[in-house]
Amino acid sequence: MNLLNIGNRTLLRKQLRQWLLETEPSRLKTLWREADRVRHDTVGDGVHLRGIIEISNYCRCRCRYCGINAENFELPRYRMQREEILKTIDCIARSGYGTVVLQSGEDPGISTSWLTDIIATIKRRHDMAVTLSLGERTPEELSLWRDAGADRYLLKIESSDQDLFEHIHPSRYTNWLNRLQMLRCLRTLGYEIGSGIMIGIPGQHYDILVNDLLTLYDLQPDMIGNGPFIPHPKTALHQELERGKDHRNQVPNDTLMTYKVNALMRLLCPETNIPTTSALVTLDRENGRELGLVRGANVIMPNFTPIAYRASYDIYPRRVCLQETAEDIQRSIDACLSQGGRFRARGPGSSLHYQARRKTLLG
Ligand code: SAH
Numbered sequence: 244m245n246l247l248n249i250g251n252r253t254l255l256r257k258q259l260r261q262w263l264l265e266t267e268p269s270r271l272k273t274l275w276r277e278a279d280r281v282r283h284d285t286v287g288d289g290v291h292l293r294g295i296i297e298i299s300n301y302c303r304c305r306c307r308y309c310g311i312n313a314e315n316f317e318l319p320r321y322r323m324q325r326e327e328i329l330k331t332i333d334c335i336a337r338s339g340y341g342t343v344v345l346q347s348g349e350d351p352g353i354s355t356s357w358l359t360d361i362i363a364t365i366k367r368r369h370d371m372a373v374t375l376s377l378g379e380r381t382p383e384e385l386s387l388w389r390d391a392g393a394d395r396y397l398l399k400i401e402s403s404d405q406d407l408f409e410h411i412h413p414s415r416y417t418n419w420l421n422r423l424q425m426l427r428c429l430r431t432l433g434y435e436i437g438s439g440i441m442i443g444i445p446g447q448h449y450d451i452l453v454n455d456l457l458t459l460y461d462l463q464p465d466m467i468g469n470g471p472f473i474p475h476p477k478t479a480l481h482q483e484l485e486r487g488k489d490h491r492n493q494v495p496n497d498t499l500m501t502y503k504v505n506a507l508m509r510l511l512c513p514e515t516n517i518p519t520t521s522a523l524v525t526l527d528r529e530n531g532r533e534l535g536l537v538r539g540a541n542v543i544m545p546n547f548t549p550i551a552y553r554a555s556y557d558i559y560p561r562r563v564c565l566q567e568t569a570e571d572i573q574r575s576i577d578a579c580l581s582q583g584g585r586f587r588a589r590g591p592g593s594s595l596h597y598q599a600r601r602k603t604l605l606g
Pocket of ligand 1: 308309310346347348349376377378379397398399401440441470471472473474475522558559
């Protein structure tokens, strides 16, 4: 069953908008079923686990949605030490994961050489993919980190609308064109690239969200992570949400809209990796993970940041799993997977796209 006419842009735009506005339960069931079928037929029933470590919450940016923005002076700041990071990675490796994700604020204190050494050490010690998610960095750094063994880079476009992007990112350290350029540069350097958007940012109207989906389709990332915008009381957008939410065209920042976006993304980019993001699970603690996995997703990114630091990586409030140990994570994931007839995929879990690109390159 073809729910979308991908070859006809005008029709596709209309269909995407209709699905985003759909409320009829039986029609929505059709969308979930189709996203699940396409997921099953392309990437299969294996679920890839990526262990994430939030290595620093220092940030020079002033993003109007994010709680670790530079102007939140009350937040205790931390940067993990080399040995702490490597010890945490040993724990992720012992848990049988094939990927570690190093994430942080836009922290100039993360120096090129310090991170180069950490990446090279991980690659020497473990048979694991290394993903970086450190915001906007220079092409020279990206090239050195790639040479040291980094495999993937996650950089969300957050919004395809340049005006909205610039409104929510007032800092001179981040801009929309640079993000797109950086994604292109990463791909040329041989990284697998990840991107995505936030859903329900104040000012994100339906026509913008449709463009977000089409921009991601055109970009064809190897991973697409989308999460609902969760207002943080220490940010400017928290107030704007209250003011803007009655606008007729405002996209809601809720779980239903997030499930729809991920299901549509699966139909648009069948071969990509799609995680159930922690922001989604934060809004639906009971069922977020399970429902995400049967509505298009095939990746989970459990948080391995040492518990002492987790609350300080305060990008949005009431984040899930602030106290969860590696064992707790394991138990809850195993329960979730066995319920749904899915299983833990082994190995690094590169996207099918990336594997095809490698084959072409290697002849
Ligand atoms: N500094 C890096 C990593 C940012 S944190 C970067 O800019 O790429 C990772 C992600 O958390 C962001 O990309 C954003 O999509 C998400 N995030 C931050 N604040 C949020 C909020 N209030 N609600 C929902 N998601 C948020």
